[in-house]
Amino acid sequence: MTAVVEARGLTKRYKNVTAVDHVDLTIEENTIYGLLGRNGAGKTTLMQLLTGQEFAGSGSIRVFGEDPVENARVLSRISFIKESQKYPEDFTARHVLRSAPWFFPEWDAEFADRLVADFRLPLKTRIKKLSRGQLSAIGVITGLASRAPLTFFDEPYLGLDAVARQIFYDRLLEDYAEHPRTVVLSTHLIDEVGDLLEHVIVIDDGAIVIDQDAESLRGSASTIAGTAAAVDAFTAGREVLHSERLGGLATATVGRLSAAERAEASAAGLEVGPVSLQQLVVRTTAGSVPAATSADASTSFDKEQSA
């Protein structure tokens, strides 16, 4: 594996917030990363730092072995698609897709045309008159067709409907298989992209709290479900990440279970299941919300999600 991004002690402070706080990060070549975290956790700032758009307060960044700031050699290999991208007042999608190839050497015009048809993007309408979803489609198409060796998608699909999002996931995977590259996808829709991600980075309050490959992360916790008595017996002495109760039945989320432990749980009449990525991230980044172990756990969990 080869590192395309290496950050050490990376810190960025604004007036009264530390948006990125002593981050050490390595991003490997030809992998799809999920950069997850709550609003204001520092995802966008981190990506702006890695793409030379924002200036680090302290620490070092190496992208393709060099400092990305004002570095054409590095930037010509990066595509950074952000939800907040602004376009000139009188621009149409056609203007954007015509100029993008001048900047991205790997641009595939045919692929772009196909994506335009997939997303049903009107090319001749002024961008300011497009819907939020169509605006997002311009970014998604630019990011995919640019085939940059390092592509960042920052919340790329605000307003895209479920069908369009599925098209995005499908095209991304297809094209990634043919043209391997490094993709960093920042999103709130964790469960939707769960299967896509090969590596998960969770940032909270400017610090990285999870940096793990998706496979082992998924196995790092399990849910067990059964009668309250059996669940209580099994979880006694274990760390419980979360539990819920409904009448005589209960579920609990516990840490990694060995094969023997799984067998033990099954023998006790308990059902063992995986924990979704989203649940894991919510548990890790719930922050001020008290650990959900009480009977009203499910309600506090809902609050976290809607927060």
Place this chain on the structure above:
Amino acid sequence: MTSYSPPATATAAGIADAPHRSHRILAVSRLQLSNRMSVFGVPWMILGFIFLVNLVIWWIIYQSVADPADRTDALEGLQYSGASFYFFVYMLVLGVLSMAQYFPLALGLSATRREFWFGTSLVFVLLSVLYGVGFTVLATIERATEGWGFGGRMFTVVYFGGWDAPWYTRLLLFTSAFLFFFFVGAAIATIYQRWRVNGMLAFFATLGVVLVGAAVLITLGSGWPAVGAWFASTGAAGVVAWGLIPTAVAAVVGYLVLRRATPRG
């Protein structure tokens, strides 16, 4: 930056072939010109409109004064016409828009700030020469037709060399004036890109204080006649040549301000 040397593996993914620098600067220039209507169409439409309005005014004057001596007098008076000023103001606006609208897009397309500034400056020079040539041609026609047949003056005004200036003086004056408005507009817009609203407030407050302060000092020192004399002795060509200094300052300062700016959503 702390001292940190990337591991050997990182260089393996490093970059073998550097992109051609001038190629990416030209890409920014093309981007700035991608909407041809606002760059080439709208300015001439504005000019055409101003011209038509002025043509009507000239015609009214021409109809109301019949005496050849009075008509010569009117021609004299029109040498102070500021009709074309709006066109230059539009260039200032284009300078502002080229920053405000294209800087976030260019960085979104992975251009560096340096590439953006050089590519944009190239467009300013190109457009200034283009419009400079256009205005010079119009000035020549204006003179040849004795003021479009009605003794009107818009391009042979005193600020750009007057009635008898040779074509190359006109071309130089027009081009320099366009450069001034482009770069000053762009430089002011970089302040917004870097420091947002607070930067704009601070800039215009400072500008106001400086201008009023200068006026007060000149008035206190009874220096207005000297100022007038300087403009008279320097002449239009001289004033525009001096004007290249603020243009150059705007170009350099604009770049320095933009170099640390981050496009915001």
